[in-house]
Amino acid sequence: MDLRQLRYFVAVARERNFTRAAETLHIAQPPLSRQIQLLEDELGVPLIIRKTRPVRLTEAGRLFYEQSLQVLGRVEQMLAATRRVGLNQNSVLSIGFVASTLYGGLPSLVRKLRQHAPELDIQLLEMVSVQQIPALKEGRIDIGFGRLRNSDPNVIGTVLREERLVVAIPKGTSLAQDASPLGVAALAGQKVIVYPKEPRPGYADHVLNLLHSHDARPAEVQEVREIQTALGLVAAEAGLCIIPASARQIRSDVHYRLLDGKDATSPVILNHRVGDNSNYIDLVKQLIEEMYAEDPPWLDLEHNLLHRPLLGR
Template sequence: MDLRQLRYFVTVARERNFTRAAEQLHIAQPPLSRNIQILDEELGVELLSRSHRPVRLTEAGRLLQEQALQILGRVEQMAEATRRVGRKQNRVLSIGFVASTLYGGLPALIRKLRARAPDLDLRLIDLLSTEQITALKEGRIDIGFGRLRHSDPGVTGTTLREERLVVALPFDDPLAAEPDPMPLADLAGRAMIVYPREPRPSYADFILAMLREAEVPPAQVEEVREIQTALGLVAAGTGLCIVPLSARQVRSDLRYRVIADPQAVSPVILSHRTGDRSPAIATVRETIAEIYAENPPWLGRGD
């Protein structure tokens, strides 16, 4: 499978007609049909139902169309970014981030970076902490903001801060009425919701390990894909969820209590390739220091 075949397939899938697709691609219809047939044989599935007029996508074909569009779009972005850098129109900085940083300092950092370095083309990519390490080593991102410490010698990680953790509870939960910080022990025997479900290890494993080390066994654990889903289930009364303090703004229909135990913190880690001394990374570090000096509310220093 190559990019040319993917482009052929996407064109046929869009036009629903081999003749029109061949005209769009400026090739004859027989080689176009043959390339789609090669894709079928390589994947071992039928991608298009040719017995219908217009041509119909099978379930496998719809999946390949969706993924192929993402791949081709990413390739085009990469090509355009490369052209811009080659023409010295701007520099590109690809930033990986975990979702919870969107509720803390990441938006402020992006705004300041755009004002401070308007020639810097910022690309944001949603990646879990473990995915960021691989992406950095493969060159798909330049820096990452994650939540898990690592020991990979090819990636340098700097802990920017240790963020307090809070328990998200429904307003009608008995524990929601107390104003004071909450001991972890109060969560014993409660149903807990953790995220992300995969890949592992992840923030979910960090939370489960913290409860285990504190000898706080949950009644049951439900694993979900993302923080928004987890907090939605809390609102529905399914269980409780431990999130970083800055994530309190995700939903206003929940009560958030700071966890009293000193180990109940989650690091925010800036990662980049070891030995990378590019000016953009230096600019990022300087801008982060400037933001922290302003003591914005999401830092929670007043909690």
């Protein structure tokens, strides 16, 4: 598979006519026909119905057309971004983060970073905690915000805070009658939805361990890919779901109750490479301290346990 073939296919799909597509591509028509044939052979699937004029796309062809446009657009963006960074000698700071930090301090940290270092190209990559460690070691990210403690000697993890957990409960069920904190044991026998399904180990296992250590055996465990889906299922009364307190913002159509217990928490951890002397790492730490000192709304004491000094400085 070749980007050229994607470009050719897109031209044909757009024009619905091989001859005209060949003209816009500045090649002759027969090579174009052949490239499309090669593409179809490789896919093992016909993309174009040639028995009618104008030619039409098959179902698979429509899908492939749509996806091709997106891939080609993505490639263009990539070239432009790389040129910009290479020519302007900008620096790039890649930040990996778990989705839930979007509801905590990440947006305001990024805002602060852009203000303090406008020359910096900040790249944000969503990835779960266990993906962050290899990503750091391979240099794909410089900083990770995760939720699992790691034991890799090449990566330093600093717990920024311990966030308390809440249970999301469908409105109208008996557990939702009350707003008071709930013991973990009270979840025994309930249908529980956990996320993310993969990769493992992940936050789902953290939650399942918590339940297990409190002898709260769920009636049923459903695994879903992401928190949005999980909360959607809660709203659809498919079960309960345990989420970090800050993620309550995602949906207001379910009921939330704090979980009791000192271990009913999930840490937010700052990860970076051992021996990374980049100034930007220090800037990030400084801005995090600053941000925490400002007492943002998502950092209320009811939902967070803090260890000061934050970064051991």
